[in-house]
Amino acid sequence: MTSNMEVDDDFDWSSTDSDDEYEEEVDKKTSVCKKQIVASIDFGTAYSGYAYSFKNDWTKVITHPWHGGEYMTQKAPTTLLLKPNGEFAEFGFKAEKIYAELAEDEKHEDHYFFRRFKLILKPKLTERVNRETLCADENGKEFNALKIFTYCIEFLKNSLLDDINKTIKGEVALGDIQFIITVPAIWDDTAKMFMIEASKSTGIQKDQLKVVLESEAASVYCQYMYLEEDKAKTRRDFQDKLIPGFKYMVIDLGGGTADISVHKRDYDGSVEQVIQPSGIDWGGTKVDDAYWKFFCDLFGEDSMKRFKDECTEDYLDFGRKFEVQKRSGKLTTSDNLYIRIPLSLSEVLDYKIAEAISSSKYREIVSFDSKSFKLKLPFSQFENLFKETSDRIKSYLDELWKKPELADVDTVLLVGGFSECYIIKDMIRNEMKSRKKHLVLPEESSLAVLKGAVYMGHVPDAVTTRISKYTYGIQNWPTFDPTIHPEEKKIMVGNEARCRDVFKKFITRGDKLKSKYPKTFILEVLKPVEDTLECSVYLSKKEDPKFIDEEGVSKVGSLKVILPKVEKGTVIDIEEEISILETEVEILARELHKFKEFKEKFDLLSPDILKKK
Template sequence: SRTILIKDDKGKEAPALDLFAQVIRYLKNHLLSALDTKGTTVNNKDIHWVLTVPAIWTDSAKQFMREAANKAGILTEQLTICLEPEAASLYCQHLPTTKLMGNPGTQSFLSNSSGTKYMIIDLGGGTADITIHQKQCDGTLKELHRPTGGPWGGTKVDEAFHQMIIKIVGASCFQKFKDDFKADDLDIHRELETKKRTIKPESNSKITIKLPVSLVTTFEEETGEKMKEVIQQMQYANKMTWQTDKLRMEADLFKELFKEPVNMLVEHLQELMKRDNLTDISTLLMVGGFSESPMMLDAVMKSFPDKKVIVPEDAGLAVLKGAVLFGHKPQSITIRKARYTYGINISPPFVRGDHSPARKVTIDGVDRVKDVFKKYIQCDQDIRVGEAVSGRHVTIKSNQSEMLLKIFASEDPSPKYVTDNSCEYLGKVVVKLPEAKERLKVDVKMIFGETELMVEAKESTTGKVYSSYFDFL
């Protein structure tokens, strides 16, 4: 929603669209300034910007990001929205084999022939995004399954660690620490980022985590107790010591923090691979910062011993570098799976037994049913870049001055009405009509570009064309 508000850490609200726009504007200006400093002056109008988003985001979320970018001074025609795992997939096509890590067999990834299927697992901070590609004869990629995933990124480990700390110091004490020592709280996040990438499945020596002294002093001032004594009375007595700014714990206790993201990811991947067209996937490509965690790599390799598991060097930068490649050659991915069923609301003649009487309306003496979903594209259908799906709409009133085409998306393969819970309103195309007593025809096309759905409506009498764009990735 364009009007949604976000609260800061003090409860102050601000429009989310404005905040996102400010972040994008900062990044844009930072790049232009860096180029200028190096003596490479480039005008904004000469740059095509690529904005990456998680694969599991909804159409409306992607549309929101596009509008935020527009507000930040990036024109629609200068902007492409790109799915993060797609970008990573393109990047790994261009890597020399020396830049690939993983289990035995990783060296053969780049020489995979056409028809080879592989899964991209993008593990970021907040989400895990999964996309499945198949190499085509012409070197392009075909998407075999619509993007899936969930909130199983690296922050799940952070959350588990915070819950462990809360068990020791209490929720109110931890909140007071976060309120009073914001910089110290950020230091905890930075420390965890380092530890997440260094802990290994075979680690058995104690892990030392540097924590701010202010956390201990806050606890002792609030409770009147000594941290060392409190630890000795808890379930962690034999697994942990905490003195001033050092928390030392058994390696197994720290490994437990990975349990939820590991289990959720592996279960999801196992379910995906049971699908008929995905049973013969040969390679798992792990990208994103959280993929650099040996714990995550080991879990995937052990769960799928018959697959090649690959982690590119600098996995955390795979999306960034792949986005540049996508911007230069967006046609690299030629066939995608429709994530949603797309359609337009219509009011056809009422048919007793087929339609709900509660939806019956009378227009120009004809009994009709309102809000029927006219399907153009069905979810999981293959859609080729540039492909158009056509339909015809007819006016339902005499002297109708315009036709309002409302575009909807649904996760249901066959929604009946646009008011069904599964349906989401994307936007509209307004077609102006000439004066006429007879019924007028409007021919509609849904055209799939690299990253957008274009809805084009042509009024048959005048031949005038109206169109609008929607993100459809």
């Protein structure tokens, strides 16, 4: 039978935790992971990588260096090359090198070449992301997006296994590893499920996979970075600030997004969310786009397109050199910046670089030295390439600082690959100085998410309190009240009029959630002569939904409770405990006549739920 019950409104619906009751602080130097190894995969817009550590020495996180010609990085370019038949060819620097060679021989057109495709999962498109979603490559050819992501994760997973086996000089089974996948805060659950599906397609099982927010991973890294043996005293200084009640903000600037989280230290050593993690899709790639547009305005879109299509190797190297320039500081001896022009681009322009500049809108400020083959432009013009992205991030932070919950936040940590760009770093530094905030710049800030995700696998309770993204409730059939209940919801149960399908909420969107403290309440079975009762949980993005069948309400799952055989007139009560976990809902029901227990766990990221959200 379907759920029909009445909630005992005299029962205390609040969680059983008390502000005066805290667990003793756990030893953070002991991993509680059930696997021998924790590995994180940071699948970035511009760069991707992995890191891992062993349970017996979990603070020693190992990363993998990637080599591409004269470049050596801690992450590989998020670049994928597929064969004409759709099979995997290469990933990262090797994908770029092979594709450039194919282009040189004019054999590339049948191949698929993907860069920065993670952006298809950004929020405004997530409703359309599914197993059939297509993604266009650099030349406009479409391919199944789920297979693209699966290929990339498969490559990173296999490279990780090779690394581990070389380290231990043995063979590690896939099942010995706990995997952590990081995602931006601005992604909704549909995009998270997409990443889980792609991971599962590589052989990673659901029970060994966890999805965490990039901003939270960065925050956890900042908590435990002092444990790494080679870290500077400043890292211990931040740890010393982490007393109960201390609040701090983490700004994580990546290639595709700027993610913000604010946490508060708890008495048990964990942290809780102060506000819902959030962000905007303005990261380092927006500056890359501005850089490209600058050259299109300077030399013409057609010429730059020819350069990209016909001189692929130089085009890719052109972008890598800009990555280096973004991180380099301004020369103190000059107010100008010099950019070397590839010979192949000069050939595309018929060696008429000066003529192209003279007919552009930059003719008054940009010049070309034919001997050094370098453009000279004012440093202020180079800074203009960052202005829109910088302004967007600044405006977003300005809005966040208006929140009353942030009034006593005086420490800010800046992490992420894009944070290593000195222009953006200076903007953040000046902003924090004007607001009289203490800015912390961790070493290896570009690895904060990667390493923090590994920490979260070893210490899963590092973040114990989160802000609910949804309103949760159960189905209730209260006494019908014609002043508040619609007539079409009226139903007779015995001789009493009831209102069916009422959404009885027990958590409101924006409430704080602690997984250790379930919500507990009593249900009275309205039809005790039935064989079973369904205890269902529903969710909605609305703060105050009225009925379970209205638009925007989704059923999380139903727990079937077998009712005892009783005589007519016997009252049966059900005690129900509901725990809202990170990506799951756990329901425990105990019928109070025979005292039998029933338990079920439901996945908040299941496709059936996501279709209705």
